[in-house]
Amino acid sequence: MKKLLKVSALMLLGLLTVVFFGAFEGGSQTVRNPTDAVLFPHDRVIDVYIEVDEAELQKMFDQARMEEYIMCNVVYNGYRIKNVGIRPKGNSSLMQAANSTSNRYSFKLDFNHYVKGQNLFGITKINLNNGFSDPSFMREYLTYEISEMLGLETPRTTYIALHINNQYFGLYLGVENIDENFVRDHFAYGYGDLYKPEGTGANLVYIDDDPQSYPGLALQTNEETSDRISIVEMLKVLQEGTYEELEKVLDIDSFLKYYALCVAAGSMDSILGGMNHNYYLYDRDGQFVMLPWDFNMAFGGFGGFGGDRGSGGSFYIDTPAVNMASLPIVNRLLTREEYLERYHGYLQLIIDGYLNDEFFAERVEEVAAMIDPYVKDDPTALYSYEQFLASFNSTDGRSTGLIDYNSARVETILKQLSGEIPSKSDGSDSTASSFFERMPMAGNEGWNVPANAMPVRDNRNAENIDPLEMLPEREERVQNMQPPDMQPPQGMPVDAGGMVEGRANMQPPSEMPDFDMGNRARGEAEQIPEKSDDLTRSETITIYASMLALGLSITILKLKRKI
Incomplete structure (x- = not known):
């Protein structure tokens, strides 16, 4: 009987584990805190x-x-x-x-x-x-x-x-x-050195053992206490060490994922594009982790600087950096077969998943529908409403919108992964140049305007332009989509349609509470906006598991009394 009780107790523990983790299970939109x-x-x-x-x-x-x-x-x-x-x-x-x-x-x-x-x-x-x-x-x-x-x-x-x-x-x-x-929110030990590379040292080339030789590796944490020795040692291992030593000082996966992200999304305003910036390095107990940053020029937006490579559409996936020889952090990782295969796997994951034509087009439509009224009424925007509408698909024969750019980019990556076209430069680019020259660049109107002539938006709300004409398929679904939760806070005027009346004259509601100064408020679950009445999958799992756990508890108590 004691054995039965032990087995029952273990089963109860297992179910409680399901309850615990089930409560935190959910999709990317699940509110966790x-x-x-x-x-x-x-x-x-x-x-x-x-x-x-x-x-x-x-x-x-x-x-x-x-x-x-x-x-x-x-x-x-x-x-x-x-x-x-x-x-x-x-x-x-x-x-x-x-x-x-x-x-x-x-x-x-x-x-x-x-x-x-x-x-x-x-x-x-x-x-x-x-x-x-x-x-x-x-x-x-x-x-x-x-x-x-x-x-x-x-x-x-x-x-x-x-x-x-x-x-x-x-x-x-x-x-x-x-x-x-x-870093304290994202890492179990969040007290390490955080660096924002920009300038000398940002290409992660080893110079010497003096931390002062790398002024472009700017500390963001521990500025008064760090000796910055660990990052210099990492650079030295990167240049001189074995791959086994390299794995001790680098979180290889984070670097490979970052490369795959930049390549798949055509983000060349990054370490890959020769600018050697827009990323962070975090020293997680002696092992450096790559953190992504600043992607407003992804999906071909870097083309304003000129050159096919700058557009993000024409580089080879296995030699993605503008100058591979000048970037040991990229060169060393992608010249090792094991890491190269892992990197290819991440590329495949991205293009089969998020950048899948149907999924990506649908996501662009969803986001466009959410922000459309705010873009339309934006009094200071850098681009016209017409340019916003034209940025999803090709409309003028000169530039390519997000959806078309992504489709062409994915096609290029797939052909390189399959070996149909070269994935690595031989120094001449002759074998694939004709194909790459046909790679479109996403529209970037406004980038090259004179410095003293930033676009002025006089004709904001062109009534003759239908947003739905700029979006492919699923028109009926988009037409019925409204930006969620557009009701104004209590006390704000609304028009007959429920939208805020006179956005330019909105008054911040006087009854909004002052936030408790200095309170991290992590445990203030009551502050979370009300959730839907519909049960999520995780909530359903939790309820059933709780009922089973309660039943088992009662059974164990009854057995214990009989003993």
Whole structure:
């Protein structure tokens, strides 16, 4: 009988395990904590209100190149937080705006800048990206989704309708900042050194043993305490060590996944494109992990810099870097057969999955339907509404939209994987050049406009353009799609159709609560927006498992009493 009790107890333990893990099971849209639900929802556009002194705001715009913070109050998706830092950010995007008459900058919100320890659900910084070099306004959003699908440690994103001093300022992409909070959330040991490469050393070429020789490997954490010896040792092993030694200092999979992501999505504004930036390195207990960053020029958006290779459409998958010899981190990994096969597997996974023609087209349609009204009414956007509509498919015979670009890119990769065309350069490119010359480049209108003539959007709402004509098939489904949760917060005026009336004159609701300063709020489950009444698969599993576990518990108790 005791043996029976032990067996029953083990069965109960197993069922409780199912209950526990079943509660956390779900798709990519499953809300796991308040951060996902409030800060980075992926099923709707959220409202963010900036309240700031007008004179200070104008001063910030006038001196944008200095990237200095000014103080503001923020209402972020219904949560008010005071004394927040805001500043312009970016490289090319900042210079383009600074040299124009537009104030359409990207911004960084820092909840912690003026009030130390202040955060919003554990997050201290959020980037607001302005859609530079992307008329579709979804290249970065989609590429981060692919990154998450691959299992890379990926920043979370959400679309934001930004309001400054009660005026609708435009549609932005909110991106989680990669910093100490990010690594502590994403890694079991989140106290290692985090680097943002940009400049000397960013190509990861070993120079000497002096950390000062690598000023382009900028520390983002432990600035006062790290000796930076581990990254120099990694570079030395990369150049001189064996592959066995290399595996001890590199998380090989994260690098191979990153290469596959950039190649599949045509992202050359990366370490592969010769710029040697837009990635982070995290020292996870002596083993460096590649973290993805900044994909607004994915899907051919880098073509504005000229050259087929820059477009992302013509490089070989097995020699993807602009200069393989100058990048040991790419060259060493992709010249080892074992790693090359693993990398090919990740490429295949991406093009069979997310970039599958039908899935990708459907996802583009879904995102387009979600953001369309915000793009249409955007008073500061870098591209016209017509350009937005034309960015999904080819319409003018000169440029290629997202869907067509992806289809051609996938076809190229498949032919290289199968051996139909070369996957590696022989130095001459003669065998495949004619095929690659036919590879289209995604449209990037506006990139080459004069610095003092950023596009001005006078004719925003062309009534003669039907968005559905720009999207393939599934027209009826798209026509019936409405951006989710478009009801305004309580207290805001609505028109007869339920949409917000007069977006430019919206007032942030006065009843929105102040956020508890410094409270990480990880356990505030009641703050999560209400879920659907429909049971998810994980909830159904949990209920049935709980019932079985309860039944077993009662049975064990009865048996124990009889004994």
